[in-house]
Amino acid sequence: MKYIQWKQFRARGAAGRRLALAAVAVVGVSTAFGGGLATAAPSKPADGEAVAVSRIVLGVGAKENQRVLSWYSSTNAGQLVQVVPASKLVKGQFPKNVTSFPATVTANAVNGGFNAHATIDGLKQRQKYAYRVGNAGHWSPTYTFQTQDFKGDFSFLFFGDPQIGSSGDTAKDGAGWADTLNVALTANPKAELLVSGGDQVESANVESQWDAFLGSDKLRQYPWAATIGNHDVGGKAYEQHFWTPNTDRSTPYYNGDQAVRSGGDYWYLYKDVLFIDLNSNAYANGSDAAHIGYVTNVVNTYGAKAKYTVLVYHHSIYSPASHANDGDNQLRRQDFPTAFSKLGVDLVLQGHDHSYSRSYQIKNGKKANPAEQPGATQVTQGPGGVVYVTANSASGSKYYDLTKPDVTKDPNYGPDPLNPKNHWANSVENQEHVRTYVRVQVKDDKLVVENLRSGTCAAPNAAVELGQESWCGPDSGATPAAPVGSIVDKVAIHTYQGGKGNNKVAADTNWLR
Numbered sequence: 386m387k388y389i390q391w392k393q394f395r396a397r398g399a400a401g402r403r404l405a406l407a408a409v410a411v412v413g414v415s416t417a418f419g420g421g422l423a424t425a426a427p428s429k430p431a432d433g434e435a436v437a438v439s440r441i442v443l444g445v446g447a448k449e450n451q452r453v454l455s456w457y458s459s460t461n462a463g464q465l466v467q468v469v470p471a472s473k474l475v476k477g478q479f480p481k482n483v484t485s486f487p488a489t490v491t492a493n494a495v496n497g498g499f500n501a502h503a504t505i506d507g508l509k510q511r512q513k514y515a516y517r518v519g520n521a522g523h524w525s526p527t528y529t530f531q532t533q534d535f536k537g538d539f540s541f542l543f544f545g546d547p548q549i550g551s552s553g554d555t556a557k558d559g560a561g562w563a564d565t566l567n568v569a570l571t572a573n574p575k576a577e578l579l580v581s582g583g584d585q586v587e588s589a590n591v592e593s594q595w596d597a598f599l600g601s602d603k604l605r606q607y608p609w610a611a612t613i614g615n616h617d618v619g620g621k622a623y624e625q626h627f628w629t630p631n632t633d634r635s636t637p638y639y640n641g642d643q644a645v646r647s648g649g650d651y652w653y654l655y656k657d658v659l660f661i662d663l664n665s666n667a668y669a670n671g672s673d674a675a676h677i678g679y680v681t682n683v684v685n686t687y688g689a690k691a692k693y694t695v696l697v698y699h700h701s702i703y704s705p706a707s708h709a710n711d712g713d714n715q716l717r718r719q720d721f722p723t724a725f726s727k728l729g730v731d732l733v734l735q736g737h738d739h740s741y742s743r744s745y746q747i748k749n750g751k752k753a754n755p756a757e758q759p760g761a762t763q764v765t766q767g768p769g770g771v772v773y774v775t776a777n778s779a780s781g782s783k784y785y786d787l788t789k790p791d792v793t794k795d796p797n798y799g800p801d802p803l804n805p806k807n808h809w810a811n812s813v814e815n816q817e818h819v820r821t822y823v824r825v826q827v828k829d830d831k832l833v834v835e836n837l838r839s840g841t842c843a844a845p846n847a848a849v850e851l852g853q854e855s856w857c858g859p860d861s862g863a864t865p866a867a868p869v870g871s872i873v874d875k876v877a878i879h880t881y882q883g884g885k886g887n888n889k890v891a892a893d894t895n896w897l898r
Contacts (some may be wrong), residue, residue, distance in 0.1 A: 401814070437498075438519040440599050441528070445578060447630035447653050448510040449535040452608055455628045456518050456525070457493065457500050463520045464488040466502040471513040471529050479517070479527075482793070488518075493625055496592055502628035510535040528605040533577050539656055542569050543697075543823040545736040545776025548616055550587030550594040551783040557838075557847035559597030561781035561820055565839040566603040568869055569822045572837075578655060579607050582736025582776045583614025583699030589621040589647070599626075613648035613664050614699040616734060637675040650676060652683045658827055659684070659691035663698040668713050674721035684728045685830045693731045693832065693880065695825075701735035701775040705742045705807070705814040706785035712793035722750035726769035730823070731880060732832055733773045736896065739785040741777040741815040741836050743874055746770035752809065757810050759804040760874075766881045773810070774834060777821045781846040784818050784854060813874045818842070818849055818857040819844035819866055821873060832882055835874040841866040870894040 437459040444453035453468050466486045473480055488501040501518070508514065513531045517524045533539065544565070548560045570576060586594035611627035624647045634649035652661045661683050663676050673728040682694065688694060699706065702717045725733065727751050734804040748769040757764060764772075778784055790800040790808045801807045807814050820840035842851050842857035843866075849857050856862030 396539070428738045430513070438523065438525045440595065441518055441525055441655070442599055442604050442626060442698045443528075443530060443606065443608050444502075444627055444629065445502060445608040445653055445655070446506075449510070449532070449655055450506065451630070452505045452508065452530065453502060453628050453630065454505065454516070454518060455500065455502040455626055457496075457498055457625075458490070458519065458521065459498045460523075461492075463491045463517070464490050464499070464503075465520070466503045466516055466518050467524075468505055468514055468516045471515040473516055474527070477527065479515075480855065496622075500625040503790070504628075504630075508532050528602065530606050530608070533575060538658060538826070538828050540573060540824060540826045541580055541655075542573060542576045542780040543580045543582060543774070543776055543825060544569075544821075545582040545733050545821075546584040546614065546739055546778050546783070547598055547780040548584040548587050548614075548739075548778070548782050549780065550591065551616075552781075552847035552851055552853065554851060555594055555597050556845055557845060557850060558780050558782040559600050560845035561840065561847055562598065562779060563601040563603075564845050565779045565820050565822055566601045566725075567624045568688055568839040569824075569837075570603050570607065572870055573824060576607065578610055579604075580610045580660075580697060580734065581612040582697070582734065583612040584616045584736060585611070585614070585623070585626075587616055587782075588619075588772045589617050589622050592622070595622065595626060609663065610653075610697070611648070612662055612697050612699055613666065615666055618647055618666050621647050622789055630660070632845060633679060635675075637671070650679045651686070654690060656827065657692040657829075658686055659694045661694065661696050663696065664810075665698040665700040668700075668720075673717060677720070677724045680724070680728060680730075684730075688729070692829075693827065694729060696725065696730055696733045697735075698733075699736050699774070701738045703741070703742060703744050703747075703773050703810040704738040704740075704775060704810065705811055706738045706740040706786070706816065708738045709788050709789065709808065710791060710798065715795050715798070718750065722747055722771070724770050726750075729769075730771050730878050731766070732834070732878070733771060734823070734825075735773065738775050739778045739783050740775065740787060741821060741873060742773075742775040742811045743813040743834065743876060744771075744773040744835070745812045746772055746808045747810060759801065759807065761812060763877050763879065765879045768881050770881065772834070772876075772878055774823060776823050777816070777836070779820060779839070781820045781824050781840060781848055784816060786849055787814050787816050809845060812876075817859050817866070817873075818846075818854045818862075820846065832878045833875070834878065835875040837874060838867055838869055838871050841869060871873060 415445040441456040467483045486503040488503040490501045493500045547562045617623040629651040632649045632651040754772045801809045824835045858866040
């Protein structure tokens, strides 16, 4: 039986999908690649059964030599990944001796069928791999990915809120998102990670939005480090699409609120960076304290293995736009900054506000150096100094305009004395109603952060195309749109060299008091 597309599977109807849920095979595996074959003997689908494999996404693993694959299938029978060095393909076909990684498969009660994931382990550096998922005779197309050096400098890309469907036109949103991925990865073909700021889609359980989000094959070629946003909760679709490493969904992080439990806190080590990703949807009644406890435990356990600690979560605590004074962000501004300074966090990446901002160095919730100038392109990090970055829309589906600092809404989030139109925390605030993405270069002695334009005022740019924004371009539309690839903001953060690692705290923390 030939591979068929997911839409054909969906056309089988609810009755067919209910039959598919009759049995569930759960096969858990992470097997070393390259150390001998790990070949499964999968059961086969019933004769005449049409099998669909769809919504494949390559995810980040727990370390450089791992990747995670997640996908949907119409059958639970023997789902696995086959992986081989791309040079071993024979006229595009997999050889007989191929390494296989059996999948964990669970029923997808919302959409019918099954969702599967498998961890590819034991990858070698500087190697191009080919893979396919599915079952014997019912394989997906073949995709490839490239590993780089497992030590040394590298770059990763950070994307804010694709939120496919938020403009009201899923196709236009998907086109903008796909174009940003194409622009970003054409300019940065050796980028090693794609890091999410959350809100992949507008409505968590609308699979047509997920289809548009996952439409680009770039998400099958470069590992996506998922982050859960407020539009990704309300169901289990997020965790069905993204299996993340070292994930903790313990009750204290969520206070029993099932609506926000799809996707927990997780961490991974990649070269010299300890990445920690939080589900910031839960924040009240002790959840912030639980998240801080999680970060503390991970940093204390694994921080010595990394030069840099990068936190990622959705809700931007130093929002410059519509969410600047939301009550939940006001609470997080009280709860998070001092803890992050004490833990030696270097960089915090956030989404949610559909605008771009880059903070000054913030220490214990205050500007670390009152003399740091707005828009400085070089900063030297002192102990406890943390830079917070908020990513703009990567798809063009929705933008939020910058707001003026308003002390009547939050007396602790007033204007910057050096640049009163900005909030005090932010060195740069920007909104042009054009798509952008953030590039982070990780070097031995610094982090270089750049916000780059991935579009102009022209299509695909759904919010502008549909007339939801009345202007487009720099200076509130007074200046023509700059070209794709041009720089909105760039800063080199020369990291602190004292203590444990770069910005890690020494045993004596008197300087924090």
